[in-house]
Amino acid sequence: MTDVVVVGGGVAGLVAARDLAKGGAHVVLVEASGVLGGMVRRHTVAGLDLDMAADSFATRNDAVGRLAIELGLGNEITTPDPRGAWLMTRDGRTFPIPATGLLGIPGSPMAADVLAVVGQKAAFRAQMDSLLPSLVGSKATSLGELVRKRMGERVLDDLVVPIVAGVHSTHPDHLDPDRVAPGLRAALLRDGSLARAVLALRARATAGSAVQGIRGGIVRLVDELVADMDTYGVEVRLHTRATAIEEHAVELVSADGPTERLPADHVLASTPDPARTTPATRTGIELVTLVVDQPELDAAPRGTGMLVHPDAAEVAAKAITHATVKWPWLAEAAAGRHVLRLSYATDATDGADVATSLPVDPADATGTRATRDATALLGVPVAPSAVVGAARVRWHGPDTTAAGLAEGVVAIGEASTGRGLAGIVASSRTAAEHILDS
Ligand SMILES: Cc1cc2nc3c(=O)[nH]c(=O)nc-3n(C[C@H](O)[C@H](O)[C@H](O)COP(=O)(O)OP(=O)(O)OC[C@H]3O[C@@H](n4cnc5c(N)ncnc54)[C@H](O)[C@@H]3O)c2cc1C
Numbered sequence: 001m002t003d004v005v006v007v008g009g010g011v012a013g014l015v016a017a018r019d020l021a022k023g024g025a026h027v028v029l030v031e032a033s034g035v036l037g038g039m040v041r042r043h044t045v046a047g048l049d050l051d052m053a054a055d056s057f058a059t060r061n062d063a064v065g066r067l068a069i070e071l072g073l074g075n076e077i078t079t080p081d082p083r084g085a086w087l088m089t090r091d092g093r094t095f096p097i098p099a100t101g102l103l104g105i106p107g108s109p110m111a112a113d114v115l116a117v118v119g120q121k122a123a124f125r126a127q128m129d130s131l132l133p134s135l136v137g138s139k140a141t142s143l144g145e146l147v148r149k150r151m152g153e154r155v156l157d158d159l160v161v162p163i164v165a166g167v168h169s170t171h172p173d174h175l176d177p178d179r180v181a182p183g184l185r186a187a188l189l190r191d192g193s194l195a196r197a198v199l200a201l202r203a204r205a206t207a208g209s210a211v212q213g214i215r216g217g218i219v220r221l222v223d224e225l226v227a228d229m230d231t232y233g234v235e236v237r238l239h240t241r242a243t244a245i246e247e248h249a250v251e252l253v254s255a256d257g258p259t260e261r262l263p264a265d266h267v268l269a270s271t272p273d274p275a276r277t278t279p280a281t282r283t284g285i286e287l288v289t290l291v292v293d294q295p296e297l298d299a300a301p302r303g304t305g306m307l308v309h310p311d312a313a314e315v316a317a318k319a320i321t322h323a324t325v326k327w328p329w330l331a332e333a334a335a336g337r338h339v340l341r342l343s344y345a346t347d348a349t350d351g352a353d354v355a356t357s358l359p360v361d362p363a364d365a366t367g368t369r370a371t372r373d374a375t376a377l378l379g380v381p382v383a384p385s386a387v388v389g390a391a392r393v394r395w396h397g398p399d400t401t402a403a404g405l406a407e408g409v410v411a412i413g414e415a416s417t418g419r420g421l422a423g424i425v426a427s428s429r430t431a432a433e434h435i436l437d438s
Helices: 009-023 063-070 112-130 143-151 153-170 185-190 195-203 219-231 295-299 328-334 365-378 421-437
Strands: 001-006 026-029 042-045 047-049 086-089 094-096 211-214 236-237 240-245 250-253 259-269 283-290 305-308 319-322 336-348 357-359 387-396
Touching: 001 009, 001 153, 009 026, 009 219, 026 240, 026 259, 042 283, 042 387, 063 211, 063 219, 063 421, 086 153, 094 112, 094 211, 112 143, 112 195, 143 153, 143 185, 143 195, 143 336, 153 305, 185 195, 240 259, 259 421, 283 365, 295 336, 305 365, 319 365, 328 336, 336 365, 365 387
Parallel strands: 001 026, 001 259, 026 236, 086 305
Antiparallel strands: 042 047, 086 094, 240 250, 250 259, 283 336, 283 387, 305 319, 319 336, 357 387
16 A cells, blocks of 8 residues: 555645655655656756746745755755846836835835836825725735725736736736735735735745745756655656546556556645546646847846736737846856747647647747847847747646545645745645644
8 A cells, every 4th residue: 555646746746745755655656747847847948958937936935945955955046136027018118017016016105116107196096005994805806806996906907917917827806815925815904004914925025035046947946856756765657647536546547558546545636636627728828938149138128027918019928037137047057148038828738748848940930929029028129030049838827726636635736726836835845744744
């Protein structure tokens, strides 16, 4: 009898499997694809090793930082360039993102950097937040409703919508505030205003940057987790798909074998149970990476990049990261070239369990769109002839199916915790700890 079966070899599954095996459990980890890491993977573009999706982790808790230290990567933790990112509003205006906000919600509505974006009238409306009874908006079912009620439509549309679109690939009206900003509602009730709640949550986060990275890429966490799983004896089964997930057993189909039923004392799943869920319609995200040789970009014209209002007419991209500005270690590796990463909303993913990275010809439709958008967003010409390497990867948008798991199965990962490594790592570790304590 296996002690624990972990379904899914993304970060959620890897963290849980490693902790459980380290604690002495016999663990089998099953992964449908042929690779571990899920959305945290690496690809090589123009000879540079780059993160294929996630490139940073939130510091609103210390879960990822602590894990990195345990994995021997403590000295490799790095903070992004302080120049910060910009945003583009619905009508195409561009501004540095105001300094003291949370998901675009201003902590100081009358600050000059907020006034510059929303104008005086909307800033006054947002400032009314401090006069409203704390109950106003406190029962909001979405982040959008909460901000609209406390600070007005303009702050929501100019500031929160572009930032939330970039971070969570959706509109604030579709996000549960307790999931994306844990503690915000309680702080509003306690401190009496949304702005003060934002400042309180920011103060509680690790001093300094809201996100951090790992020199060499976030994917190094996966390298070390996989090495540790090997050390602690986790049995990893690749190309093995769970077709039904129960409290004490998992049904498995592997590429080269018959259906198998694997009994276990505990089952942890980072994916919904395929037998219980109809696949939800998930949006797609296409990332196009350009490595360019264009000295005009040395001046970092838009800081670390730009988040774009989803309805901005001028460009198709939803965001651009100027990765060689954001991460000094990458600038060093790129030796004068620039890495730009554009993201697009798409209807389709390629349907595979894990995404593949495909080369892009700078002169084809995808390449042309990317160079045109990069030019519009950065305000500096990015010529197709300056592109020395390009790739595109299609990912699923966030999974909003509420787990769809049988009672007794322990839900971990994005489907239950929401998008982002900080929450996922914390909850996987808590789940493993509970099992080891039981
Ligand atoms: C473009 C992009 C950028 C991102 N940037 C950031 C960022 O900067 N910071 C951040 O914190 N987060 C970021 N995220 C989110 C973060 O990467 C994810 O939330 C996190 O990696 C999800 O981990 P997971 O283990 O829950 O899921 P996944 O990584 O999706 O892993 C699930 C695994 O389960 C496997 N699987 C699926 N079904 C089955 C089955 N039936 N049987 C067996 N195996 C199965 C899959 O093949 C996959 O390997 C980003 C995501 C994307 C797409």
